[in-house]
Amino acid sequence: MARRRRRGSGVKWLKHYSSAQSILVVGDGDFSFSLALATAFGSGANIVATSLDSYGALIGKYSQAEANVMDLNIMGTKVLHNINAKNMTGHHDLRIRKFDRIIFNFPHAGFKGREEEMRVIKLHRKLVKGFFVNARHLLKPYGEIHISHKMGYPYDAWDIEQLASESSLATIEIVSFHKHHYPGYNQKKGDGPRCNQPFPLGACCTFKFCLRCY
Known part of the structure; x- marks a missing residue:
């Protein structure tokens, strides 16, 4: 069962995230993770959910995307x-915003070859590094990037902690990720002819980072 907790009057929790956080x-992907959070909170007013795809491409890729966006x-x-x-x-809707939590689940630069090829690993690392460089500027002073x-x-060869350190981020902790904690979440391949299919998760972790204090 997913862990839903209350910490304080009227605040609803789903695992690491609460309705009090921006x-x-x-x-x-198909916005199912954001919908899992909003459903647990009873509102999505504290959430900004984003996709790399245009709306047209999104609903063409994912069978549930249109319904998820509507919800x-x-x-x-x-x-x-x-x-x-x-x-x-x-982006004009983000550059003036600051967030308590910034979440990027299973970043992937696309299927450009075999995952173990160094060329492909470098593409993934470039994506994660670019994300860190941007995300740190959208983070509140005591916020976290997950x-x-x-x-x-x-996957360990991506060396995510090193990439974070290079972006002046400090590791808070690394915890196990379990899909069942987020009812309704469906991870998607996101690219290629099987983009709507789930990819196997296996052992996964959530890395938590904060702005480094000097």
Whole structure:
């Protein structure tokens, strides 16, 4: 069962996230993760949910995307399309915002070859580094950046903690990620002819980072 907690009057929790936090979800595929949060909170008013795809491409890729976006809109979530994690600070709806939590689940630069090829690993690292460079500027002083990521080779070769450090971020903790904590969340391949299909998760962790204090 997913852990829903109350910490304080009227505040609803789902795992690491609460209705009292301003939350930015980056690269949310079919928006099912954002919808899981909004459903647990009873409102999506504290959430900004983004996708790399245009709305047209989104509903063409994912069978549930149109319904998920509609539900998020009804629940008061700000839904943004065509948001690239590597330059999102330039978007007019984001550049004046600051967030308590910025979430990027299973970042992936696309299927450009075999995952263990160094060329492909470098593409993934470039994406994550670009995300960190942008996300740190959208973070409140005591906010956190969360990346959920598969464990083991070749995923460990992305060296996410090192990329964070290079962006003046400090590691808070690394905790296990379990999909069942987020009812309704459906991870998607996001690219290629099977873009609507889920990818296997296996062992996964959520890396939590904060702005480094000097």
